Structures are given as C-alpha cells and as structure tokens.
Amino acid sequence: MVLDTILSAAFISALYAVIAIGFTLIFGVGGILNFAHGGFITLGAFSAYIASGYFGLPIFVGLLAGTLVGAAIGGATYLGVIRYVRTRPVTILILTFVIGFFMMYFVRVFGREILGIDPLNIPVDPVIGFSSFANDVFIFATSWLLIGALFYFVNYTRTGRAIIAVSMSDKGASLVGIDSERINLITWVLAGAFAGYAGVLLAGSLGGGSWLMSIEPPAPLVLSFAIVILGGLGSIKGSVVGAYIIGFFETFTVTFAPGGSQLAGISSLVLLLVFLLVKPEGLFGREAAE
C-alpha cells in the first residue's frame, strides 16, 4: 500500500511540475504573475480534443497540437498585450486575469456553439491509451526530460543565459547587447508550450477536459501559484521540488489522514498558507530563472 501511494504521488507530482513550470518561467524572467496560465492549459487540452477527438487524428498529434497552440497563444499574448504594459504590474495582473477568462469562455462558446460538444466534458484520451500505468510513466518520464532540457537550455545555451541576464536586469542585459524583447517573447512561447503540453496530459490523465479545468480540481492555476511559492518564485528547481512536495503531501493526506479524501482539494492551499507565513521566500528563494 505504501509503495502504491509513493508511486501515485510520484506520478501526480511529475504532472504538477509540468503544469507549474511555465508559470515559473514567466515570473522568473519578467517578474510577471501570469494568471492567463490556466487559460493556456485549457486551450492546450481543447486543441488536443479538436485534433484527436474532432478530426480523429492520433492523440500524439493532439499532444503536438496542444503544445504548438500553447506556444502560439503564449507568444501572441506577449506580442499583442504584455509588451505594451510591461512596466505596469497591476495592469498586467488584471489583463492576464481577463485574458485567461476570455480563453476559458472561448472554449465554452466555441465548443458548444460550433463543435456541438458539452464544454464541461471535453473528451481527451490519455497519450498512452492501452495502460493507465504506462501513461503515468510517460508523463513522469517526459516531465523530467522536458524540465531537464529546459534547465540545460536556460543554464548552458547562449539564449538561455540571455534569459537569465534579462531576469536579473532588463537594462543591464540591454547594455550588453541582449534584445530583451526577443528574450521575453521566447520565454512566453516556451511557457505557453509547457502549459499547452501540460493541459493535454492533465486532461488525458483526468479522462477529459473542461472549459473550467483551470479552476476545477486540481485547479492548475492555483496549483501553479502554490508550487512556485513553495519552491521560491522564479526558481525552476524550486518549482520541481514544490511540485513534489505538494503531490506527495496531497496523496499521503488522501491515503492516510482520517477523512483525508475531503482535504484533497485544499491540501496545497494549506501548504501555501504555511509557507507564506513561515518562509515567504520559498525553499530556494528568488534565484531568477536558474
């Protein structure tokens, strides 16, 4: 039973890490709390449905479509809105909220009016359909692979180091010839791609998506926020650690705490509260995008 629980916790934590990483990236580089992150996730899942459910293509195509649409929406959000208001954090906060809700309602209206589906139950298959365990292993493996690749990209490539430079100082980076506009755009595209990818995995894992999926359990938007607070805002490795802490805490609470199944949805919030009071800088503090 304990082994089962550890496995379940490891699998769900890997998914949570992918969900949170895009949110972390944008905060780490631009200092922006992107509340449209949930919208990106929802659109990713919805795109996968259109590709695989509506057009009947294999779910791997759906996964690719969700990732690409996430990337495109991330880039478009930056180019179309964020870059004009980058110096006004409150405006950004409100705008990302509005954009996120706009995306959710888009899924609702488009899904129901055009595609004729129930927007509360958008069927998205698991990426590995023949075995739930294999699907969990796929999520676990690709989570580590992609986050490892991101870590390498950020720390060991020219563009990645430019991202770190911009995250430290916009002006300083400009002085050494880094095009911060381009770096920000790359960051948003990457974050969007991660969110879209996470949306497909999440919907497949739950058995389907919904236009409300960003705020329904496990509420990826709130989850991302809790994870990056735990790990330290802006820290990639902090987010991974935060995801595993929340995943394990939630799973063990449900399994072993008396009446724990009632606490599944709020266990991450309890941790969020505790960390904000006791260690507000998070486990790894603010380490830019490292």
Added chain:
Amino acid sequence: MADLPANEQSDEEDGRLDRRSVLKYGGAGALTAGLAGCQSPENPAPGFPFRGQGDKTPPGNGNGESVGDGVLSGETLNVGVLAPMNLPLGRSMWNGARQAAEKMNNNGGILGANVNVELGNTEVSPGKAQSEHRRLVLQEDCDMTCGIFLGSALLQTLPSIANQETIHITSASADPRAGKLVSKTNDDITGEGGESEYERFKYHFRAGPLHLLDLADAMLEFVESNKEEYGWEKAALLTENLGEFTPYANRLQERLSDVIDVPVSERPGGVSDWSPLFNEIEDNDCDVAIVGMALIGTTAVNQWAQQERDFEFGGIHVPSQAFSYWESTGGNVEHVFSMNAMTPQTSNTPQTQPFVEAYREKWDSVPIYSGALTYDVITLAEQAITAAVEGEGLEEIPDSNTLIPYLEDGTFTGSTVLSEFQFTPADATYAHEPQWTSIEETGVPVFQQWQMDPEVREDYGTMHSFAPPQNKSADKTIPEWVNN
C-alpha cells in the same frame, strides 16, 4: 417595501419565518450545490445542443381559447415550469411540461380548459429560482408551478411559495427538508410548531424523485437483496462531500454495514486524482464502490475505467443520467450503474414507453428522469383539478387552497414512473412526498446501467435497467477487467 406585494410585506413585518430563516437552514449547501449544478453536462444529445431553450411559446392554441367542451371551457390553467435550462436535466423538464400540455390540449384540455406552460429559467441559482417563481406567479399569473432542481434552490423558493399561497409540485430536487418543513408532526425546524409550519408550507408537493432518505433506504434494500447474486461481500462507500448528499450519506454510513461489510467509507471532496482512493478500495478487496456523485463524478468514472480498477462502480451518479454522457466520457461510462426514476428502456407503467417514444419524436432526444416527472406533474394536476371541480361543483379553475385536499387524498394514475401515485399525508414525518414503501413493492427506483447493445444502437451506449425484476430491460454487466 412599496414595491413588494402585500403578502410579502406582511410576512417580513410580523416576524414569521422569512427568507432569511430558510436560508439559515438551507444555505450551507447552496454554494457547493450550485457548483454541483455547474458541473453537470450541458448537452442533451449529440447534435442537439440548444433545442427548445428559451422558447416560451405555449403548446395548444396558447391564447386562452377553448380547446374542448367542458365546464371549464374558455378557462386557461397557467403552469409555471422552474427549470435550469443550462442543464440537460432542466431542458428535459421544459420539454416534458410542453409535451404534456400539448397532449392534454389535443385531448380537449382539462374539462375544456386550455393548459398553458410558462418557463422560468432558474439556471443553477437558488436566488434565480426564487425570483423566477415570484415572476411566474405575480406577473405571469401562474395558477401553480412545478420543477426546481437543487435542494438549496427549493429551500430558498419555499418562502415565496408559501407567501404566494400557490401550489408548487417539485419534479427534480430530492432534498427531504421540504417534506419535513411541510409535515404537521415536525416542529424542530423553525420552532413554530408543526401545525403552523404545515399551514404555511402546505403548498409544496413533490411528484418525484424520491427524497434522499428514501433513496438511501432503496440502496440498502438493493444491496441486501442482490449481494449474493452479484457476489458482493465488501463494498466501499464513496459519497461526495456536498451538502445535498448529506442525508443520504449519513443514513448509508449508519446502516450499510448492517447489510454488507464496508471497509472503506469516505466523503471525497475536490478529488482529481482518484488513484489513492481506488488503491484503498482494491487493497481492501471491495467488490463494488457504492457512490453518490455529482460534481466529481466524471473524473472518477474516467479514471475507474482507464485504470481498469478491480471493482464495480455505481450508486447515485447524477451525470450518468444524461443521454449525452456516453459521448462526454468517450464510452468510459460503460458498466457504470446509477439509480434513476426510469430509463428510456424501462416500462415502469403502461405510459412510460409511449411517453419516451413521443418525446423522442418531438424533441429528437431521450428524456431524463426530471422530464418524465414534470410530464407527470401536469397529468397529476389534471386529475386533481377534475376531482376538485366535480367535487366542489365549480365552474372555474380551483384555487390552491381548494385543490390541496384533493392532492392530499387523491390516488393518481397515468404516471410514467409509478402506476399508482399518492402523496404522503400531512402528518407524515416527510409530508406531501411520493408515497413509497420499497423497491420490491413499487418497482422504483430502477438501477440504470450504461451498456453496449447493438440491438438498440451500434455506435452509442444504451441506458438499460438491470433491477428490480419488474423494470428490468437487461442483465447486469461487469467490465472484463473486474476479477472479484
């Protein structure tokens, strides 16, 4: 206060039970229940997304002209239908009401009176239910109302029902608190005394579904009667942590262990990853998960099927009562069972299948239980009005106070769910509720199960019923991955 009707004003001034009192009693579940409603599927059937929504055109001639000869010729009975039109369950209510009215008008109306139905869209909001009730009665001159889904919506509307002194017959909510409020023998709700509460709330009746305590008893009877045949020795009890489910959950937590071993009993809330709970159920060798689910039902079903969990799954599963649910879950709902009042395959009464066929033809979909029960409300009202007009020698549609004794004392036929229908008496613990004794005697509720049946349809699941025997349309199936 000037814009309030006189009876509303007087109630607030003399300090009797007002909206706040009932809110205090029932409001705790309102938020969660509202969310539960949000979660439900919104599409009644493939290719049938919006039909009928917002349509206020009454059936029959709809203008008050006589539809037949009789002592009420020239009169119009206005029936308000309070339905959440953003849910399949609500649209089915509205369709059922219109179908019944049209059928009645085509057959000469009620002693010649035209039946006109008016829609009040409650969405899934208790506040909207209350305001729509007032609008229907005060502005649309409805003689009676029916419908209402969600216990919180019903409880919030009860003061308005009492204040307008207009009969309301519930046809979707299963909250037992309404019946308790009506009862003459209960005085533990408002402290006013049972007689006083009865006089105030006697306008409320319920055509169905059975209230949640009866449903819990039905579940106990079902498990006890069938556990040997199904090979069930251990059961897990999973009842969603929603206020609406509390009476049901409490009764089963108390009594289910008397009929079967229950090693797992949980009230999950906000669960998205079911693996830990499903592991626990398998580790305890449970043969079946007896569920009560609305908000989190879909993720549970999908993960149960995708993870091929080694136990059967069913109970009260609200989302699976909609026809579109097969498509919504990509077929994962196959083998899931749920209590229901009827299914498109059952013949609870001689009227069930003709109703289903007519519904299918008219609305290009299949009815949900709420549609059948709302249809039954109109049938039942016709019989009560006919009896009252003849009994009292009236030449006009009787008012609510005249009609109440005829509803209380009548035995009604023509229902699509129960062959003979009576309301529980005013001094019952739960008054003006459907009179129900047991599944064995009444044949309801039925146990619906999603199955693949090529004889009915090759590309879509069928909502069969495997119990009780009198309403059985197919044998129970179990997934091939279940080995217990």
